[in-house]
Amino acid sequence: MSRVVAFGEIMLRLSTERHLRFSQSTAFGATYGGGEFNVCVSLANYGVNAEFVTRLPENEIGFSALKEIRKMNVESKNIVYGGERLGIYFLETGAGTRGSNVVYDRAHSAMSTIEKGQVDWDKVLDGAEWFHWSGITPAISQTAAEACLEAIKVAHKKGIKISCDLNYRSKLWQYGKTPNEVMPEMLKYSNVILGDIDTAYFMLGIPKVNPNYQDEKSLPTLYTKLFELIPNLQVAATTLRYSVSASHQRIGGILFDGKAIYSAKVKEVTPVVDRVGSGDAFMGGLIYGLLEYQNNNQRALDFAVAACCLKHTIAGDYNLVTLKEVENMIDGDGSALVSR
Numbered sequence: 001m002s003r004v005v006a007f008g009e010i011m012l013r014l015s016t017e018r019h020l021r022f023s024q025s026t027a028f029g030a031t032y033g034g035g036e037f038n039v040c041v042s043l044a045n046y047g048v049n050a051e052f053v054t055r056l057p058e059n060e061i062g063f064s065a066l067k068e069i070r071k072m073n074v075e076s077k078n079i080v081y082g083g084e085r086l087g088i089y090f091l092e093t094g095a096g097t098r099g100s101n102v103v104y105d106r107a108h109s110a111m112s113t114i115e116k117g118q119v120d121w122d123k124v125l126d127g128a129e130w131f132h133w134s135g136i137t138p139a140i141s142q143t144a145a146e147a148c149l150e151a152i153k154v155a156h157k158k159g160i161k162i163s164c165d166l167n168y169r170s171k172l173w174q175y176g177k178t179p180n181e182v183m184p185e186m187l188k189y190s191n192v193i194l195g196d197i198d199t200a201y202f203m204l205g206i207p208k209v210n211p212n213y214q215d216e217k218s219l220p221t222l223y224t225k226l227f228e229l230i231p232n233l234q235v236a237a238t239t240l241r242y243s244v245s246a247s248h249q250r251i252g253g254i255l256f257d258g259k260a261i262y263s264a265k266v267k268e269v270t271p272v273v274d275r276v277g278s279g280d281a282f283m284g285g286l287i288y289g290l291l292e293y294q295n296n297n298q299r300a301l302d303f304a305v306a307a308c309c310l311k312h313t314i315a316g317d318y319n320l321v322t323l324k325e326v327e328n329m330i331d332g333d334g335s336a337l338v339s340r
């Protein structure tokens with residue numbers, strides 16, 4: 001079984017119920033989530049040996065997060081401990097034309113105060129096939145960015161495949177550095193990048209060819225540029241989202257491997273239950289697909305898109321689906337129903 005290690009922050013997710021506004025809420029649903037952890041959950045659901053590395057506070061909230069990681073069948077043995085608190089994110093779930101809103105409360109979190117040298121990456125990455133990180137970790141603090149770069153360099157030295165979801169978060173990046181000052185050095189070792197025209201603009205300063213035009217015609221231009229900039233790049237991909245309404249999305253995807261462009265058939269997703277974590281579901285599906293269908297990039301992309309579509313139907317951050325359900329969404333009648 002493949003072993004994949006991801007590094008990032010898990011947070012307590014406090015969401016309003018029944019589409020209430022923050023100001024109306026007297027109760028919040030408490031779950032957990034975090035871009036890189038969500039990817040681990042997807043992979044564990046597909047039978048991959050997924051490990052999550054983070055820093056948790058040594059208090060009851062940190063231990064509850066640890067229990068959650070274990071409950072999701074994700075390996076936790078190399079998590080480090082210390083710092084003040086677990087990060088929180090508040091989610092106001094939108095309705096109709098009112099979009100969802102996220103408020104972060106993660107300053108001084110255990111993960112944002114992690115430092116280089118606190119994780120023994122040589123040991124952690126021994127025997128791993130894949131290392132995953134995202135643009136969220138370098139956005140939370142300078143020291144987290146340094147700790148992440150340390151992991152990336154060890155993974156690269158060991159010849160482990162590295163993936164990054166660019167994951168631009170405009171509300172983060174508060175510590176005085178811009179993404180463009182931090183990301184290029186970190187990305188130069190990555191082999192698989194998930195990103196679109198907007199994220200490439202915000203994270204790497206790559207000008208938008210046509211700001212309103214994000215499809216199969218303009219993405220190859222961006223990806224060719226990424227291949228020029230990033231020497232180790234093997235695959236660049238993204239979802240293609242066409243919003244019919246907040247509760248009706250049309251979702252496809254595109255992948256470039258330096259030679260050919262692959263695109264996945266657009267699927268109708270309605271009603272949308274919760275789109276938070278759908279990019280992570282795509283990323284988890286892509287890692288699984290690239291590991292499992294080694295020479296079949298089309299199948300890897302189709303798997304990622306089907307996984308992403310299914311996530312929209314599930315409340316919470318995680319894509320709680322089985323391998324069979326994703327396969328059925330690709331090969332069956334498109335409904336993910338598993339026949340008995």
Ligand SMILES: O=C(O)C(=O)C[C@H](O)[C@H](O)CO
Binds near residue numbers: 033034035038089278
């Ligand atoms: O935005 C973040 O930093 C998070 O990790 C919160 C959510 O889990 C994430 O956005 C889902 O992709």
